[in-house]
Amino acid sequence: MGMEFLIANILVLILTVVASLVAVLLRDLLAAAVAMAAMSLLLSLEFFILQAPDVAIAEAGVGACLSTAIVIIAIKGTKRTEDE
Amino acid sequence: MSGMSKIVKTSVNILFPLTMIFGLYVIAHGHLTPGGGFQGGAIVASGCAMIVVAYGSKWVFKQIKEKRLSSFESIGGVGFITVALLGLVFSSVFFGNFLAGSNLLFGTTPATGSTGADFNTGGVLPLMNFAVGVKVIAGLFVIVLVMAYASSVKEWDT
Numbered sequence: 001m002g003m004e005f006l007i008a009n010i011l012v013l014i015l016t017v018v019a020s021l022v023a024v025l026l027r028d029l030l031a032a033a034v035a036m037a038a039m040s041l042l043l044s045l046e047f048f049i050l051q052a053p054d055v056a057i058a059e060a061g062v063g064a065c066l067s068t069a070i071v072i073i074a075i076k077g078t079k080r081t082e083d084e
Numbered sequence: 085m086s087g088m089s090k091i092v093k094t095s096v097n098i099l100f101p102l103t104m105i106f107g108l109y110v111i112a113h114g115h116l117t118p119g120g121g122f123q124g125g126a127i128v129a130s131g132c133a134m135i136v137v138a139y140g141s142k143w144v145f146k147q148i149k150e151k152r153l154s155s156f157e158s159i160g161g162v163g164f165i166t167v168a169l170l171g172l173v174f175s176s177v178f179f180g181n182f183l184a185g186s187n188l189l190f191g192t193t194p195a196t197g198s199t200g201a202d203f204n205t206g207g208v209l210p211l212m213n214f215a216v217g218v219k220v221i222a223g224l225f226v227i228v229l230v231m232a233y234a235s236s237v238k239e240w241d242t
Binding site for chain 2: 057066070
């Protein structure tokens, strides 16, 4: 639990918040879905840093892949851009 | 949902076996390493979702029916409860670990100390991991498949 642990922890958390903000602010819904996947992957990295590899595998499998696939299928069924 | 371009299909053809092997490894080593039935099943279902996105749900529906996936899910649930009830029969406790230390399937007593991981341990835990894995693979795959097929149908008489 040294200094580099703390720096990596804070960096990953800041990147998670940035990815969430990008996912909220983007108008292109497909790009927003990819930003959601990036947020989920960074969150699983954070779980791995906090020494919970079990939760990290579940988060990476369900959050980054399956929910992204479902959202992309839903976007393909509707419209790609968000209206004002 | 129709299929995608040839680049996507070739990438999926390369990545699909690797995803399958990694997911089945996580399921089979659930009692030794991080992961287990749910995590490995989610990884395998991610590989199947990759197939659905690349090749289209109509092509996948030609290969496998959702009725068959539903029966796979039921087999997983029934297998889990059957192993639990066998624990009630053989060791008089529900979820009793009747295989541990019996030198049968997965029944070896693990050596103490910092030895290498012995795969042939754990008693009924690997069997329960296999049952949960089958259930999660079929359940998550049928969710993605039915979602893709329903979004490709244009006319809904609501």
